[in-house]
Amino acid sequence: MSEKWARTMLAAYRWAGAAVYPAVGAYVAFRASRGKEEHARRRERYGRASVARPDGPLVWVHAASVGETSAVIPLIERIVAMGIHVVLTTGTVTSAKLVAERLQDRVIHQYVPLDLKPAVNRFLTHWCPDLAVICESEIWPMTILELGARRVPQVLVNGRLSDRSFAAWKKRASLAEALLENLALVVAQSEVDGERFRTLGARPVVVSGNLKVDAVVPPADEQAVTALQAQIGRRRTWAAISTHEGEEQIAVEVHDMLKTRHKDLLTIIVPRHPDRAAALEAMMTARGLKVALRSRNDAITPETNVFLGDTIGEMGLYLRLTEIAFVGRSLTGEGGQNPLEPAMLDTAILSGRNVQNFRDSYQRLIKNGGAKLVRDRDMLAGAVNFLFNNEQQRQEMIAAAARTVEDMRGSLERTLVALEPFLQPLMVQAQLTGTQGAR
Known part of the structure; x- marks a missing residue:
C-alpha cells in the first residue's frame, strides 16, 4: 500500500x-x-x-x-x-x-x-x-x-x-x-x-x-457492602465478573456442579452489559435457580442461588463480597477484561485463556501466582472448588495479586x-x- x-x-x-x-x-x-x-x-x-x-x-x-x-x-x-x-x-x-x-x-x-x-x-x-x-x-x-x-x-x-x-x-x-x-x-x-x-x-x-494500575481502588457504598455481607453471612461465594454472552451459562453450570459439595453456595454474576439482565434472569429461573437482582435491591436470602450484578459502576461492591473472581470475555469471548480491579480488591483471580488485550497484566499476575488460567467450564469448576477447600493457597493468590499490582504502580x-x-x-x-x- x-x-x-x-x-x-x-x-x-x-x-x-x-x-x-x-x-x-x-x-x-x-x-x-x-x-x-x-x-x-x-x-x-x-x-x-x-x-x-x-x-x-x-x-x-x-x-x-x-x-x-x-x-x-x-x-x-x-x-x-x-x-x-x-x-x-x-x-x-x-x-x-x-x-x-x-x-x-x-x-x-x-x-x-x-x-x-x-x-x-x-x-x-x-x-x-x-x-x-x-x-x-x-x-x-x-x-x-x-x-x-x-x-x-x-x-x-x-x-x-x-x-x-x-x-x-x-x-x-x-x-x-x-x-x-x-x-x-x-x-x-x-x-x-x-x-x-x-x-x-x-x-x-x-x-x-498501565495507568489503570495507578487508578484508585474501585469505590463502593460502605452501607450497601455491610448490608449485603450481613445477608450473605458465612456462605461460600465466588464471582464471575465482566462476563460476555455464553459465560453466564458457564457460571450457572459451575454453580450447579459445585452446589452438591457446597450446599450454601452463592454465585455472583456481573455481566459486562447489564441490559442483558432480563434475559439472563429468565435463563437462570428456567434452570430452577432463585435470582436476586441488584438493580431491584432484591434481598439475598438463604434461598438465593445467584446474585445478579446488573448495575454500572459498582464493581467495587461486588468484588468486596467474595475472595474468588473469574474475569470474563476470556472463555467464550476474545481478548479478556481488566484483571487489575480484582487484584486490588483482595481476590484470587481466575480467567479463560483468551486474554490477549491484557497480556502484560496477566503475565505478571500468573508469574507471581496471583492468577490462574482455565481452559473450560470443568477446569473453572475445579479451580473454584480447590480455592474453597484450600484457605492457605487462596490467601497466597490474593496476596500475590495485591503484590503484583503494587509492583506495577x-x-x-x-x-x-x-x-x-x-x-x-x-x-x-x-x-x-x-x-x-x-x-
Whole structure:
C-alpha cells in the first residue's frame, strides 16, 4: 500500500464523512431511543458545545468509555491541579455518569463529536485546545487529521494495540503511518505495545506501564457492602465478573456442579452489559435457580442461588463480597477484561485463556501466582472448588495479586514526565494570565 494511496483514502474518508453528515441525525436519534445517547445532549455529538469555553490554556482529553475514563481520571486531576482547564469527552452515557461522580465541576464534560468533518471542525473551532490527550487506542482519522491541520499537539497515553488491531493496521501500514505521524508522542502501556506503535510509524514512543494500575481502588457504598455481607453471612461465594454472552451459562453450570459439595453456595454474576439482565434472569429461573437482582435491591436470602450484578459502576461492591473472581470475555469471548480491579480488591483471580488485550497484566499476575488460567467450564469448576477447600493457597493468590499490582504502580508519574514538555508551557501561561482552572 503506497503513501499516495493512503493519502487518497484519507481524503476520500474526509469528504465521504461530510457527505453523509446530514443523514446521521436518524442514527443518533435511534441510539438515544435505546438509551445509548443522552437525548438532551445529542447536539454535542455534532460538535455543538453546551457551555462556553473558559479563558486560558485548555487541554482536550478523550476517553472512550468507563474503563478508559477510570484510568485517565488521576492524570486529569493532576493536570487540573496545574491550573489548566480540561474538557473531557467520552462516548457513552455510563462514562458521563462516572465523570459527574468523580470529577464533578472540576472539568467540562462533553460527548465526543462524531468523526465527521463538520462535527469535528465545529468542536475544535469552539474549544481551540492547546493540547489533545487521547487515551488507549482511540484512533479516529478525521479527528487526528483536523488536529494535525490546526497544529494542535496530540499525545496518545496508556496506548495499546490488541493483536487484532495490530494485524489490521499492519495490512494498511501506509494508512497507519499517515495517521500516526500526526501524533507528537505515544506513551504506551507495555514494551510490546510500544514496539507495535513504532512498527506502524509512530515517533517518538515511550513506555509508561498501565495507568489503570495507578487508578484508585474501585469505590463502593460502605452501607450497601455491610448490608449485603450481613445477608450473605458465612456462605461460600465466588464471582464471575465482566462476563460476555455464553459465560453466564458457564457460571450457572459451575454453580450447579459445585452446589452438591457446597450446599450454601452463592454465585455472583456481573455481566459486562447489564441490559442483558432480563434475559439472563429468565435463563437462570428456567434452570430452577432463585435470582436476586441488584438493580431491584432484591434481598439475598438463604434461598438465593445467584446474585445478579446488573448495575454500572459498582464493581467495587461486588468484588468486596467474595475472595474468588473469574474475569470474563476470556472463555467464550476474545481478548479478556481488566484483571487489575480484582487484584486490588483482595481476590484470587481466575480467567479463560483468551486474554490477549491484557497480556502484560496477566503475565505478571500468573508469574507471581496471583492468577490462574482455565481452559473450560470443568477446569473453572475445579479451580473454584480447590480455592474453597484450600484457605492457605487462596490467601497466597490474593496476596500475590495485591503484590503484583503494587509492583506495577508508577505509570502516572512516568506519564506526567513524558507530558511535561507539553504541560509546562500551559501551566506557566495560566499563571501569567491569571486564567487558572479549578483546583
